[in-house]
Amino acid sequence: MGNDLTWRGAVIVLGESPETGLAVCRALRKRDVPIEPLLLLVRGGHLGDLELRDELYDDFCLDPFHPRELEARLRHLLWRAGATTGPETIEYGGLALNLETYQAAIDNRPIDLTYMEYELLKFLAQHPGRVFTRETLLSRVWGYEYYGGARTVDVHVRRLRAKLGEEHAGLITTVRSVGYRFGQSRWGA
Structure with missing residues (x-):
């Protein structure tokens, strides 16, 4: 659940x-x-x-x-x-996102993310293993009315990787000539 x-x-x-x-x-x-x-x-x-x-x-x-x-x-x-439910979270490989408080942590260590960094990480983490083009990420995360270039995604991914640290930067992988994927592909590559 x-x-x-x-x-x-x-x-x-x-x-x-x-x-x-x-x-x-x-x-x-x-x-x-x-x-x-x-x-x-x-x-x-x-x-x-x-x-x-x-x-x-x-x-x-x-x-x-x-x-x-x-x-x-x-x-x-x-x-x-009247039972209480815990916060809605996404957890993957040491990463935890609290969807109610917009907080992120890696190995229980808080990560300071901007709103768009958090939204991008959340979107990718909600679809582990799927590859998204820069254009798809722009429309799904930034919205259809965003007029910036597709390289905006690259900048945010680079910042996210830096904030995740060396050990966890690989959670977001580049799929050459396509876009980005969070986590492992179901094909193991």
Whole structure:
């Protein structure tokens, strides 16, 4: 999910015998310290077994499910339960970007970045392994209304590499005659 979430609930899979799964839900609700929230994974053919039993669970998700739907339902349950989520971060090879506070650190050492340096690093880190042309980076990071030249990207990459330090400068690689890539290619080159 990308976040440090405090999850104290349970995900129950209602298999071929939904009554067994519902019995588990009942037992978890009756504990001295009930396990909450409860999310059920249920096959479409067993939806009828859920009628009038919503006191046993907090939400359900149809199985098979898309991972993003399950993630969204879990986040919603955490929000309803008042659980706190950690800051949204991107971490890669010693680099950590806090997307809420616009802070960056390398090996837990803060890096002082300008706004555009941060935005460029964030964009690249959100797409590890992908190569972007200078023109694409200009339009996606600086915006379509930016009138500067493509070499602006080169200057910002050079500054970023210097701030990342020798050991981590290789996080941003130059792809000759094309542009830049963050992290390793899935092809290992």
